Amino acid sequence: MEISFIIPxxxxxxxxxxxxxxxxxxxGNHKVEICVADDFSEDxxxxxxxxxxxxxxxxxWIINKGPERQGLVILNDKLVNEIxxxxxxxxxxxxxxxxPGALDEVEKHMYSxxxxxxxxxxxxxxxxxxxxxxxEPSLHPPGxxxxxLDCGVxxxxxxxxxxxxxxxxxxTKGKVTEGIFAPWAFWKSDFQEIGGHDILFAxxxxxxxxxxxxxxxNGIKFIQTWEGFVYHxxxxxxRFNPYSGGAPGKNSxxxxxxxxxxxxxxIRKWGHMIKHDPLMKPIVPPKYDLGxxxxxCTPQLLEALEPWCSTIYTDLExxxxxxxxxxxxxxxxxxxxxxxYDNEKQNEILVEIDGNTFGNEDFNYIQLMSEILQDSSEIGxxxxxxxxxxxxxxxxxxxxxxxxxxx
Numbered sequence: 119m120e121i122s123f124i125i126p127x128x129x130x131x132x133x134x135x136x137x138x139x140x141x142x143x144x145x146g147n148h149k150v151e152i153c154v155a156d157d158f159s160e161d162x163x164x165x166x167x168x169x170x171x172x173x174x175x176x177x178x179w180i181i182n183k184g185p186e187r188q189g190l191v192i193l194n195d196k197l198v199n200e201i202x203x204x205x206x207x208x209x210x211x212x213x214x215x216x217x218p219g220a221l222d223e224v225e226k227h228m229y230s231x232x233x234x235x236x237x238x239x240x241x242x243x244x245x246x247x248x249x250x251x252x253x254e255p256s257l258h259p260p261g262x263x264x265x266x267l268d269c270g271v272x273x274x275x276x277x278x279x280x281x282x283x284x285x286x287x288x289x290t291k292g293k294v295t296e297g298i299f300a301p302w303a304f305w306k307s308d309f310q311e312i313g314g315h316d317i318l319f320a321x322x323x324x325x326x327x328x329x330x331x332x333x334x335x336n337g338i339k340f341i342q343t344w345e346g347f348v349y350h351x352x353x354x355x356x357r358f359n360p361y362s363g364g365a366p367g368k369n370s371x372x373x374x375x376x377x378x379x380x381x382x383x384x385i386r387k388w389g390h391m392i393k394h395d396p397l398m399k400p401i402v403p404p405k406y407d408l409g410x411x412x413x414x415c416t417p418q419l420l421e422a423l424e425p426w427c428s429t430i431y432t433d434l435e436x437x438x439x440x441x442x443x444x445x446x447x448x449x450x451x452x453x454x455x456x457x458x459y460d461n462e463k464q465n466e467i468l469v470e471i472d473g474n475t476f477g478n479e480d481f482n483y484i485q486l487m488s489e490i491l492q493d494s495s496e497i498g499x500x501x502x503x504x505x506x507x508x509x510x511x512x513x514x515x516x517x518x519x520x521x522x523x524x525x
Contacts, residue, residue, distance in 0.1 A: 189321020409465030
């Protein structure tokens with residue numbers, strides 16, 4: 119199998135070197151191209167890349183000279199579209215150790231063995247994404263999609279012997295589930311068909327959940343193999359990166375800022391929070407054309423409700439002040455989303471809200487509105503708590519989001 123590893127890196131040199139060595143050590147008989155993007159690092163990453171490129175013909179790299187970071191959204195796509203030469207690529211993190219035999223499992227699921235009557239040959243399995251199972255220290259809550267095992271949170275304390283002993287014990291022959299998360303291997307053509315990552319989420323945060331939703335809607339089959347593993351030191355390149363003010367288990371302020379912003383962008387785009395089943399398979403509720411009609415509106419209520427609909431009609435005279443404050447934080451045009459209460463109402467579903475009676479239970483309904491409307495399936499008016507809901511059309515638009523639009 120030929121495969122290109124896609125690894126953006128920002129001030130991650132010691133992890134990147136550790137990951138690179140593990141790939142070269144454990145790639146087996148596969149042809150592995152390692153594609154790295156140095157995102158304006160200041161820790162010697164550029165010099166290390168130059169050194170490796172002199173002796174490793176299958177190592178390719180690009181550099182963002184700054185002064186601003188470009189982030190995962192831009193650099194992942196540059197590496198896939200402009201640098202990688204393999205039909206199969208894998209989104210990989212610099213703080214991951216590739217375990218022996220992992221790529222054999224990727225190949226097993228990306229191809230089928232077909233008989234032609236005289237011999238056997240490999241046949242591509244289109245629209246398939248394979249995720250390796252992560253083994254992690256307990257820096258995040260446990261989950262059924264991963265294995266918790268502390269083999270170190272820094273390369274210098276990594277217990278390789280313990281890991282390799284445990285990997286053989288952890289393998290479950292034939293077991294697959296349907297989650298998707300890094301590292302994930304994919305056909306480049308499937309990635310390009312939906313336009314790659316959405317620049318809406320640059321530089322990073324929530325870009326993975328967005329593209330997973332779009333893959334799911336486009337008919338991709340997700341496979342998590344429980345016979346192929348990586349050890350993941352966990353978020354060392356982003357939220358726990360010491361160069362950004364983070365530490366193991368401590369979020370950096372940079373990550374908090376981008377995560378907060380992009381959570382709102384995700385809700386504006388999809389109409390709901392990120393959803394998945396316990397094993398990390400995406401759940402994508404319908405996307406409706408929602409309009410909120412808010413009487414007795416306050417600045418706080420406007421800020422809380424704006425991301426959850428297509429249009430807000432408000433009696434708050436100074437709503438333009440919110441627009442001026444929030445517009446620099448979003449790629450959506452807030453002038454299209456914020457209207458005076460007496461404007462003509464053109465949304466297919468209207469929700470009447472009274473700021474004097476709106477409470478926590480009503481906000482819970484707002485957050486679940488996609489599922490509530492999906493279960494309703496009837497045109498007409500109904501009450502839900504203190505909300506008055508008028509359904510004129512139940513057309514859904516989530517499939518319009520499969521191919522990302524360049525914001």
